[in-house]
Amino acid sequence: MSVSVLPVRGTKDFLPQEMIVRDYVQNVILQTYQAHGFKHIQTPIMESIERLSKSEGGENLSLIFKILKRGEKLQLNQPNLTENDLVDSGLRYDLTMPLSRFFANNRMALPTPFKCIQIGQSFRAERPQKGRLREFYQCDVDILGDSSVASEIELIDTVTHTLLNLGFSGFTVRVNDRRLLTRQIEQAGFASADVPSVCMTFDKQDKIGAEGVRAELLEKGFKPDVVEAFMGSVMKDMSVLPNADDEVVQRLKQVIDVAQRLAGDKFQVVFDKSLVRGMGYYTGIVFEIHSAQYATALGGGGRYDNMIGQYCGEQVPAVGFSIGFERICDLLLEKGFTPPKVQKYTVLVYAPEDNLTDVFVKAAELRKQGYTVALCAKSKKLGKQLDVYAQEGYTSFISFADGTEKPLGKRD
Amino acid sequence: MSVSVLPVRGTKDFLPQEMIVRDYVQNVILQTYQAHGFKHIQTPIMESIERLSKSEGGENLSLIFKILKRGEKLQLNQPNLTENDLVDSGLRYDLTMPLSRFFANNRMALPTPFKCIQIGQSFRAERPQKGRLREFYQCDVDILGDSSVASEIELIDTVTHTLLNLGFSGFTVRVNDRRLLTRQIEQAGFASADVPSVCMTFDKQDKIGAEGVRAELLEKGFKPDVVEAFMGSVMKDMSVLPNADDEVVQRLKQVIDVAQRLAGDKFQVVFDKSLVRGMGYYTGIVFEIHSAQYATALGGGGRYDNMIGQYCGEQVPAVGFSIGFERICDLLLEKGFTPPKVQKYTVLVYAPEDNLTDVFVKAAELRKQGYTVALCAKSKKLGKQLDVYAQEGYTSFISFADGTEKPLGKRD
Numbered sequence: 001m002s003v004s005v006l007p008v009r010g011t012k013d014f015l016p017q018e019m020i021v022r023d024y025v026q027n028v029i030l031q032t033y034q035a036h037g038f039k040h041i042q043t044p045i046m047e048s049i050e051r052l053s054k055s056e057g058g059e060n061l062s063l064i065f066k067i068l069k070r071g072e073k074l075q076l077n078q079p080n081l082t083e084n085d086l087v088d089s090g091l092r093y094d095l096t097m098p099l100s101r102f103f104a105n106n107r108m109a110l111p112t113p114f115k116c117i118q119i120g121q122s123f124r125a126e127r128p129q130k131g132r133l134r135e136f137y138q139c140d141v142d143i144l145g146d147s148s149v150a151s152e153i154e155l156i157d158t159v160t161h162t163l164l165n166l167g168f169s170g171f172t173v174r175v176n177d178r179r180l181l182t183r184q185i186e187q188a189g190f191a192s193a194d195v196p197s198v199c200m201t202f203d204k205q206d207k208i209g210a211e212g213v214r215a216e217l218l219e220k221g222f223k224p225d226v227v228e229a230f231m232g233s234v235m236k237d238m239s240v241l242p243n244a245d246d247e248v249v250q251r252l253k254q255v256i257d258v259a260q261r262l263a264g265d266k267f268q269v270v271f272d273k274s275l276v277r278g279m280g281y282y283t284g285i286v287f288e289i290h291s292a293q294y295a296t297a298l299g300g301g302g303r304y305d306n307m308i309g310q311y312c313g314e315q316v317p318a319v320g321f322s323i324g325f326e327r328i329c330d331l332l333l334e335k336g337f338t339p340p341k342v343q344k345y346t347v348l349v350y351a352p353e354d355n356l357t358d359v360f361v362k363a364a365e366l367r368k369q370g371y372t373v374a375l376c377a378k379s380k381k382l383g384k385q386l387d388v389y390a391q392e393g394y395t396s397f398i399s400f401a402d403g404t405e406k407p408l409g410k411r412d
Numbered sequence: 413m414s415v416s417v418l419p420v421r422g423t424k425d426f427l428p429q430e431m432i433v434r435d436y437v438q439n440v441i442l443q444t445y446q447a448h449g450f451k452h453i454q455t456p457i458m459e460s461i462e463r464l465s466k467s468e469g470g471e472n473l474s475l476i477f478k479i480l481k482r483g484e485k486l487q488l489n490q491p492n493l494t495e496n497d498l499v500d501s502g503l504r505y506d507l508t509m510p511l512s513r514f515f516a517n518n519r520m521a522l523p524t525p526f527k528c529i530q531i532g533q534s535f536r537a538e539r540p541q542k543g544r545l546r547e548f549y550q551c552d553v554d555i556l557g558d559s560s561v562a563s564e565i566e567l568i569d570t571v572t573h574t575l576l577n578l579g580f581s582g583f584t585v586r587v588n589d590r591r592l593l594t595r596q597i598e599q600a601g602f603a604s605a606d607v608p609s610v611c612m613t614f615d616k617q618d619k620i621g622a623e624g625v626r627a628e629l630l631e632k633g634f635k636p637d638v639v640e641a642f643m644g645s646v647m648k649d650m651s652v653l654p655n656a657d658d659e660v661v662q663r664l665k666q667v668i669d670v671a672q673r674l675a676g677d678k679f680q681v682v683f684d685k686s687l688v689r690g691m692g693y694y695t696g697i698v699f700e701i702h703s704a705q706y707a708t709a710l711g712g713g714g715r716y717d718n719m720i721g722q723y724c725g726e727q728v729p730a731v732g733f734s735i736g737f738e739r740i741c742d743l744l745l746e747k748g749f750t751p752p753k754v755q756k757y758t759v760l761v762y763a764p765e766d767n768l769t770d771v772f773v774k775a776a777e778l779r780k781q782g783y784t785v786a787l788c789a790k791s792k793k794l795g796k797q798l799d800v801y802a803q804e805g806y807t808s809f810i811s812f813a814d815g816t817e818k819p820l821g822k823r824d
Binding site for chain 1: 415416417418419420423424425426427428431432434435442446447448449451452453454455456457458459460462463466477478479480482486488489493494495498499501503513514516517518521522523527528533537546547558560561562565566569573666670673674722723724755759768769772773775776779783784785786787789800804
């Protein structure tokens, strides 16, 4: 029997040396989030196909892995069979839709505001490419039921502390408000209905430049004078917060001001009008953390006040932040990061003639003393056996026969 | 819009108080396994439908969640459409099949023997019932590439230490060898081909009793004299290890003998001829840990020397143990277990007029001192707010205005 042994397309096996970094990153994230008073919850990776389809996932809706109905519910012999006849659930594409459902389902058991952590896999059937997996972990913090500006600040504070604890610094927190951008686009003369389309083009300016933005807007058929008004207003002064006295601008100012003071000289917090962020459900402030050193985003989020209401029938304000777990692990692995070791690592070497009971008793004693102990049955090539342990980070070995601990030199 | 907010049938939302126990149990398991020298790996939850279908999962094969093909590969307009035309992958039903594939795929990067840990979800579309979820966590340890008896002992040693670290004791490790049972069934006069069917009936003796076993075997059409020979040999002396001088019995003796000495007075290790264990892939020693106190199995496993060869083309001996993560969490939650706290928990209460920057700076200082700090914006019902924190395990509160720490009484 010959079956492929590669993982399913777009997914990945993680080797022990990768898992050491992934476990470390996940622990730092969970512990930092928890030290900030957030509580860990867990939702199933499957959601009903109805909920997934009706959610505001934008283009993610076309990337859902759908699950076949089972047993009698699966009817293949019907005319005009459609996909919807065949499936009853799917794998979640993010953690926000499941959180909204979770909150509505368990509301009576949860405090207000509810500050929570979710760590788990999401799934998107994207075209596989480097650094983008079809099964990937997300680490989210959310505050539900609090409309105050303290929530935005608390999320920025929590996530930046997490990144600092992971050894990152010098990053930039970019902050914007979706309402501000919408208003400026409308003031240039675009109709409300056209705002999403204009935003989509605007969001490409990193790649296509100002001229590209102008060309694409004209190509989309917008009036030249409106496009010019847009180029002269929205496309100018990307980092200058408008000098207006309304609630939107004042709130943005306060978030940026407090976050800047908390940042000190460890990272920057800036207003960035060009920050759009794709998800359709954001309703107010959005943020993203960018690392110039690694030329990549390390996380992002924003306020989504209208989503949870769809599940529990009344408006519940919400703001969330998702850290780029897979990207952070990739960056740390690329630079050869190894987590600090808290344990001593030793190899207990025994021979065929040794008493097995005594060997296991000795290992248990060493573990009680704080050692990680690997048991190694001595072969003729003991040197090569020990080399492998040395490469894995073990620092000493103990021969059961004589009981003395000897250093394990890295000989690679 | 009115959409159900219940989780998908047979799956479950986990609340913060449940996650505290789940995280604790998972950490103890991972840390104990790692202290024993096992290495953490991770495999995708999706596997190709071909591999799943060809695997030796027994009745689990009928419980697979299958994933619909996407894009052009999904052709609904074909005659005589079958399930196989529609799906390309599925959710794994255990961690052993993915491990075998992982080992074959990454063999060059792995040491021999390879001692590894897998912690993750498996999925089975079983009829939902209490204590049985369709998405559930498994925590496996396996030793690949070592046929020696030390492997069986090392797994029993590792898993029993894990259970002791979780506060369980007085459990019983039941040990058997599939080959011994097979041989005794054949010696009673059954044909080799009938062994699995006889085993299935034999496995029910807990429920149907000896008379039920006899009746079912006769009903299945086996010869009365063979059934009587079976009743007089296999169905007798369930806890007496046969006095034979062959390799199978000697190995069993050694495993039980060493494990009994390691157990001391903390748990029991016994031979149990009635231990069958369902999975078809076991080839030698099988074990199961049973708690009389909770009347349930806490984990089980065995040797499966023929499975990995199906993926890497040469025989690789293997032995594995899976701990009953969900059951252990349920038992701890039922008895109101709370994990030991290593952090101090305080609530930092601030008022609308307080300077937000200073509040966050104060919180960061407290966290540096080892506190978990929840930020609480003071409302008119501060007493009720604090009650909620007290119920969640916070032990003090600090009013930002005066800075002194006061105890938080449990008032529930």
